[in-house]
Amino acid sequence: MIRKPGLLKDIMWWGLSLIFYLILFFALYPLIGNSVAMVELIPILLIAWFYGLVPGFFFALFTAFLNTFVLFPMVGETPLGFLRPQGIIGEIGILVVTLLVGYFSEVRKQLKQELLERERAEMALQKLRQELEERVEQRAQALEISRQSYKLIMEQASDGILITKRSGRVVQVNQRLSEMLGYSEETLLQMNWFDLVGDFPNETFSTASLTTGKMIIGEQTLQTAKGKGLTTEISARMLPDGRFQGIIRDISHRKKTEEVVYNIARGVSATTGVEFFRSLVVYLSKVLSADIVLVGELIGEKQVIQTTAVYEDGQIVDNFEYDLTGTPCANVVRVGPAVYTSDVAKLFPLDTLLFEKEIEAYVGYPLLNSSGQSLGLLLVLYKLPLQNTELIQATLRIFAARAVAELERQRAQHALRESEAKLQQAQKMEAIGRLAGGVAHDFNNILTIIISRSDMVMRLLNTEDRSLRKSVTRIKEAGERAAKLTKQLLAFSRRQVMEPTIIDLNTLISNLMDMLTHLIHENVHLETNLAPNLSLVNADATQLEQVVMNLALNAHDAMAHGGILNIETADVVIDLSSPTELNPGKYVLITISDTGMGMDKETQAQIFEPFFTTKGRGKGTGLGLATVHGIVKQSQGHIEVVSEPDVGTTFRVYLPAVIESEHESRKNKTAPDDLKGSETILLVEDDQEVSDLAQQILEHHGYLVLPASGESAVSLCRSYEGPIHLLLTDVIMPGVSGPDLARYILEERPEIGVLYMSGYTDNILSLHGIDEGITLLSKPFTPQTLAKKVRATLNEIQENKVMGDG
Numbered sequence: 001m002i003r004k005p006g007l008l009k010d011i012m013w014w015g016l017s018l019i020f021y022l023i024l025f026f027a028l029y030p031l032i033g034n035s036v037a038m039v040e041l042i043p044i045l046l047i048a049w050f051y052g053l054v055p056g057f058f059f060a061l062f063t064a065f066l067n068t069f070v071l072f073p074m075v076g077e078t079p080l081g082f083l084r085p086q087g088i089i090g091e092i093g094i095l096v097v098t099l100l101v102g103y104f105s106e107v108r109k110q111l112k113q114e115l116l117e118r119e120r121a122e123m124a125l126q127k128l129r130q131e132l133e134e135r136v137e138q139r140a141q142a143l144e145i146s147r148q149s150y151k152l153i154m155e156q157a158s159d160g161i162l163i164t165k166r167s168g169r170v171v172q173v174n175q176r177l178s179e180m181l182g183y184s185e186e187t188l189l190q191m192n193w194f195d196l197v198g199d200f201p202n203e204t205f206s207t208a209s210l211t212t213g214k215m216i217i218g219e220q221t222l223q224t225a226k227g228k229g230l231t232t233e234i235s236a237r238m239l240p241d242g243r244f245q246g247i248i249r250d251i252s253h254r255k256k257t258e259e260v261v262y263n264i265a266r267g268v269s270a271t272t273g274v275e276f277f278r279s280l281v282v283y284l285s286k287v288l289s290a291d292i293v294l295v296g297e298l299i300g301e302k303q304v305i306q307t308t309a310v311y312e313d314g315q316i317v318d319n320f321e322y323d324l325t326g327t328p329c330a331n332v333v334r335v336g337p338a339v340y341t342s343d344v345a346k347l348f349p350l351d352t353l354l355f356e357k358e359i360e361a362y363v364g365y366p367l368l369n370s371s372g373q374s375l376g377l378l379l380v381l382y383k384l385p386l387q388n389t390e391l392i393q394a395t396l397r398i399f400a401a402r403a404v405a406e407l408e409r410q411r412a413q414h415a416l417r418e419s420e421a422k423l424q425q426a427q428k429m430e431a432i433g434r435l436a437g438g439v440a441h442d443f444n445n446i447l448t449i450i451i452s453r454s455d456m457v458m459r460l461l462n463t464e465d466r467s468l469r470k471s472v473t474r475i476k477e478a479g480e481r482a483a484k485l486t487k488q489l490l491a492f493s494r495r496q497v498m499e500p501t502i503i504d505l506n507t508l509i510s511n512l513m514d515m516l517t518h519l520i521h522e523n524v525h526l527e528t529n530l531a532p533n534l535s536l537v538n539a540d541a542t543q544l545e546q547v548v549m550n551l552a553l554n555a556h557d558a559m560a561h562g563g564i565l566n567i568e569t570a571d572v573v574i575d576l577s578s579p580t581e582l583n584p585g586k587y588v589l590i591t592i593s594d595t596g597m598g599m600d601k602e603t604q605a606q607i608f609e610p611f612f613t614t615k616g617r618g619k620g621t622g623l624g625l626a627t628v629h630g631i632v633k634q635s636q637g638h639i640e641v642v643s644e645p646d647v648g649t650t651f652r653v654y655l656p657a658v659i660e661s662e663h664e665s666r667k668n669k670t671a672p673d674d675l676k677g678s679e680t681i682l683l684v685e686d687d688q689e690v691s692d693l694a695q696q697i698l699e700h701h702g703y704l705v706l707p708a709s710g711e712s713a714v715s716l717c718r719s720y721e722g723p724i725h726l727l728l729t730d731v732i733m734p735g736v737s738g739p740d741l742a743r744y745i746l747e748e749r750p751e752i753g754v755l756y757m758s759g760y761t762d763n764i765l766s767l768h769g770i771d772e773g774i775t776l777l778s779k780p781f782t783p784q785t786l787a788k789k790v791r792a793t794l795n796e797i798q799e800n801k802v803m804g805d806g
Contacts, residue, residue: 160232160248163239168193171243180232180250182225198223205246210238219251231255253390264399276406277309278316280399285311288392290380292357295403296322297367297376298333305329305376308407312357326350332364332377337393339363342385354381361386365396367404375407443482444759445687447780450479452693455783483780500538500635502658505569505588506530508541509548516552523562531570535657537588539635544655547628551592551651554625558596558649566593571657582638586657593650599643607641675787679725679794680704684713684741685757686733690779694728697783698790710736714744724752726794731758731776753797755790757781 154161160177164170173188181188181196194201197220204218215237221229236246264283271279281293292312296305305322324330328348332338340347344362345354354362361382367375378400380392454476461469509530520526537544548567555565568591574582599607608629632639636656643649681703685691695705706724708716710733717724727745731738742754759779777789 157247160250162193162246162248164193164244164246166242166244170196177248180224180230180248181222196222198229205234205236210236210244222248256391264395268402272406273410274309277403278311280403281309281311282316284380284395284399285314288380288395291383292359292379292381294379295367295376296329296379297407298374303330303333305333308376322353327353328362329364329377329379332366332379333374337363337365337397339389339393341387341389357381358383360384361389363389363392363396365393365400367400367407369404369408375404378403442759444779445690447479447483448759449689449693451476451483451780452697452783452786454479456696479780500540502536503539503541503544504534504536505544505590505655506534508544509567509569509590512545512548512552516549519553520556520565521562524556524559525562525564527564527566529566529568531568534569535571535586535588537635537655538658539637539655540631543631543635547631547653548590548592550625550628551653555592555594555596555649555651558594558598560597563595563648567591568593572654574654582654587637587654588657590653590655591650592653593648595648598645598647598649599641600645604641604643608639675784675791676702677791677794678702678704680706680723681726681728681790682713682717682724682745682752683707684710684727684729684733684738686710686730690730694786697786698728700783701787701791703790710734710741713741714748717745717748724749725797726753726755726790728755728757728790731756751801753793755793 154172154174157174157176160180161172161174162170162177163172170188170191170193173185175185178185178188183191202218202220204216205220210216215235217233217235220232220234222232224230230250231252233249233251234246235249236244239245264280264287268276268279268283277295281295284290285293292310294310295308297308298304299306299321303324305324307319307322310317310319322329324333326348328338328340328344328351340362342360345351345359348354353359359381361384362379363386364377364379366377369375378396380396386392454472457472458469458476461472509528513526513528516526552565552567559565568589570589570591572587572589573585574587575584607625609626629639632653632655638654640652641649642652681698683691683694683698683705685694685707686709691707695707698705706716706720710729713727713729727742729738729741733741738756738758745752746754755775755777757777757779775789775793777786781789
């Protein structure tokens with residue numbers, strides 16, 4: 001163990017050690033005698049026990065050395081023998097010396113330890129003092145930063161800040177509050193809250209209300225240095241130290257804006273359309289004291305504004321178009337709101353309107369729809385510079401949204417009217433188409449008889465009977481005109497029967513050039529520009545010839561004083577971005593343009609209506625372009641027109657392009673040269689006169705004809721023993737339809753061919769099973785067309801039979 005020094009404790013330890021030593025010495029002396037080694041063992045044990053093992057060891061060595069080499073030689077055998085090391089006194093002396101040396105050694109060691117600990121304590125204390133000083137410095141810096149930040153907030157705050165004592169005495173204000181009220185900061189610090197509210201106290205900010213600890217927000221009118229009342233919004237609360245703080249916001253501008261908006265809204269709330277925009281510009285001018293106010297709408301893709309309403313110098317003036325090039329309005333439309341408080345005319349020297357009206361200040365706001373697209377702008381102009389535009393901008397921002405809503409409502413209404421007009425047009429065409437389709441069958445039967453009988457009479461007349469031949473020719477021509485009129489009625493209503501084939505439009509147009517050259521006047525120059533390797537189309541060739549001829553002749557008629565008629569073809573690709581009604585894909589484009597009188601927009605909107613014509617009375621039926629439109633639409637195509645008065649007109653016809661089929665059935669069939677035949681034909685027709693006519697024509701060409709009604713045809717087919725090569729039947733008949741009859745007969749005679757004939761429209765025929773690909777002869781027909789169709793059908797049956805046998 002290690003003891004710390006202490007005088008009383010050490011004396012006590014010495015006394016105990018001496019007593020213990022004497023007892024031990026006298027107890028052991030008889031045993032050890034004069035044995036120095038054993039005697040020296042005692043102090044070693046005592047010292048080792050008292051001070052520790054190491055000090056005891058070293059001091060034992062010391063006493064042994066002293067005893068052996070110093071004391072013993074000195075005293076020897078003298079009267080001072082009691083001092084011998086072997087004597088009791090000697091041992092006690094040695095022990096005392098040993099104890100004293102060990103004690104002072106321990107004291108020195110402990111003093112050294114205490115000194116070291118003191119130095120450590122002083123170093124720790126110095127470090128702690130340094131840390132405290134650093135913390136104090138940091139706290140001081142943080143406090144200074146906080147003070148500076150608070151001062152900065154107070155100085156740069158956009159709102160006024162006021163701090164008062166509980167008595168209402170003002171103790172702190174910022175510069176913004178001083179500017180708002182017109183008092184200096186020194187003056188405000190000498191005032192009381194009640195001096196500021198004057199005659200307008202608000203109980204919301206009473207002391208009782210504030211001491212609840214809640215934030216209180218309310219409006220309060222404060223007295224300014226000029227004696228006027230300033231409307232403010234105050235957010236007040238009680239600070240931890242018992243003072244009151246108020247954040248004061250000037251809302252007089254907002255209140256004025258609300259009043260302005262209310263006055264304008266009240267003036268325009270009950271109006272719509274043109275009256276709304278007129279009321280808007282009037283009230284904006286009056287409330288904002290503007291010299292000119294206008295609402296403008298962007299025209300299409302052009303950078304042109306068409307004004308909707310203009311108010312200038314106290315009155316509504318006429319609307320006008322306004323080119324945006326080089327004007328501040330271009331910035332408004334493309335970028336956003338624009339404000340020029342002075343010299344705007346000098347900044348935009350190309351804007352003639354600003355110079356003509358001597359405009360100094362300009363505030364414009366864009367009209368943006370919900371998708372961010374610019375529809376136009378709202379504009380106010382001043383002939384004097386402006387100081388503050390916040391109220392103007394806020395007002396324009398509010399009513400720009402209202403103007404956009406009205407513009408979109410008008411556009412939606414216009415689109416609805418257009419849709420209604422298209423619906424009415426479609427209903428009108430449907431009604432005429434139904435009428436035409438309803439009478440087509442009977443009318444075509446009559447025309448078949450008139451045209452065919454006239455043709456047969458012409459063949460029987462002698463060439464010398466010129467007068468009679470002329471009369472018959474006129475009968476035939478009248479019948480053909482009536483047939484053409486019927487086809488036109490069916491064409492524009494998209495109800496005529498089509499016979500589509502694969503067509504090369506370049507070839508079709510080239511074949512029409514000779515005819516067109518003879519029809520147009522010499523002062524009209526005909527040009528063609530046909531694209532090489534043009535794609536093919538699948539359409540009715542006769543109808544497409546009618547389309548090209550009709551458009552070309554209309555273009556010719558539009559150039560009474562001469563001009564250029566141009567016909568072009570080209571392959572085009574329609575994608576999703578194309579502004580047409582067509583589905584994406586490849587199309588063949590026919591463009592027919594002229595340099596004639598052109599048309600205005602109102603005329604263009606009606607040109608495809610049936611019976612509408614710009615020609616003089618008796619010069620047109622009004623079905624030409626309606627027929628063209630119907631043919632194109634029925635061919636799955638699209639037609640559009642671009643025209644301007646005194647510039648010319650361009651028609652563009654789009655037809656779906658197809659790849660020429662490798663199968664022979666998709667190619668144009670060459671009409672047979674020899675129309676004679678000897679085959680047997682089962683003729684089924686409910687109109688007796690048409691049946692007699694067809695029988696006479698076919699027998700004239702050598703065929704054996706078996707006439708029958710729909711009800712007797714099946715029994716005749718069963719009873720007739722010879723071969724029957726062709727069933728020539730009407731489609732719609734009393735009792736049984738042509739397709740049903742064909743199915744019954746094909747069960748009896750699978751090898752028989754079928755040729756349908758009908759004067760009904762294609763939509764009626766489709767209801768009875770007549771679809772594309774079925775061989776059909778349309779009424780009215782001539783003897784020549786009947787003979788050609790029958791011969792071609794029989795030839796095709798024979799070819800298929802040969803191919804099947806092979």
